[in-house]
Structures are given as C-alpha cells and as structure tokens.
Amino acid sequence: QKEVEQDPGPLSVPEGAIVSLNCTYSNSAFQYFMWYRQYSRKGPELLMYTYSSGNKEDGRFTAQVDKSSKYISLFIRDSQPSDSATYLCAGNTPLVFGKGTRLSVIA
C-alpha cells in the first residue's frame, strides 16, 4: 500500500468553480501535511502546510486534515486559469508525496 494515495486526474473545471483535491495516507506517524503546486517544467512550490488535524486557510486556499480517516483535502475557491497546475500532497518527514492531481481551470 502506498503511503500517500492521490487521484492523478486530470480534473477540468470552469473559472470561478470551487475545486476539491484529495489524498489519503496510511502512515500514522505523519504529523505535518503539505500541499505543493507544480507548473509544467518547474519544481514543486509549497502552497501551505497543516499540522495534525484541522483546517488552515490562506486566501483562496483551504487545507483540511482528518487524522481519524487519514484524509487530506485542499479546496480552491474562485478558481482562476492561473491555478492550472499539478497539485501534490505530501506527508513528513522526509517528504512522502502523492502522485499529484493535474488541474485545468478553463476561462
């Protein structure tokens, strides 16, 4: 069983939609959970991280962790074409990544 599972998509949504990206994990030792964004031909870029369970909000982005169900989510409100990228979830440490979900936001 992979430590972090993520549906690779692709996911295509219209501009302004709310996007929900999800991962599950199996390693109970993970305490921090990260979301990275990766544009084509670039390296991953940290969007935000959360500790243990709960929510964290940063602008249009909200990250949620439910440790009881080992479920990680990233919500993007008012999605923009510039949000089109691959989104990777990860647990720590060292970083264990999911495969990433490719998101396209259509204008």
Added chain:
Amino acid sequence: EAGVTQFPSHSVIEKGQTVTLRCDPISGHDNLYWYRRVMGKEIKFLLHFVKESKQDESGMPNNRFLAERTGGTYSTLKVQPAELEDSGVYFCASSQGARATDTQYFGPGTRLTVL
C-alpha cells in the same frame, strides 16, 4: 534572490554511461535534498544533506548512485553506470532548517533519459 538551480536541465545518455547532476541551493541553506520522479510514479526522496554531511540517505536506490556536497555548498549526484530504470526527473531542494515547517524550495529538475 536566486532560487535553487540545477544543471543540466536535460541529459540523454546510453545505458552503462556515467552522468553527474549538479544542484546549487539557495545561498545560506544548510539543508539540501535530492528527489526523483520516475515516469508515472510519485516524487520520491533520495537523500538529505546537512551542510556537507549526509543526514539521511535511506532513499538512495543502490550503490550506483553517489551524492556529494563538498564544502557544504553545491551538491552533485552521480549515476554510474546508468541503467534504463534510472530515467526520470531529478529534483533538488534546499531549506534553512530541517524541521517539517521549514519550507523546502525546489529547483526545476534535471530530466534524465537513459537509452
């Protein structure tokens, strides 16, 4: 401020040859990481340097891979001899600290193709 740089951006070699990848971290970052993404798979951790010392090399696939970080600045990752399954994108990342909350800044990666 310059980000993490990697050289070359692409490398195409034949099976059995040697390739050396280079990573220049952000200035002042003591922590340097190597990752690899094989096609269709997740990005996987290879190893972690703190300054010039290997802190964790649990992800190194085998002894054909040798990583060095002389003087605690730039790092090289040598693959010798390269095999077909070594093809993928090799990422380097650096951070100031090694805590989970210390942001790792990734380079653009080196795309390695072994024919």
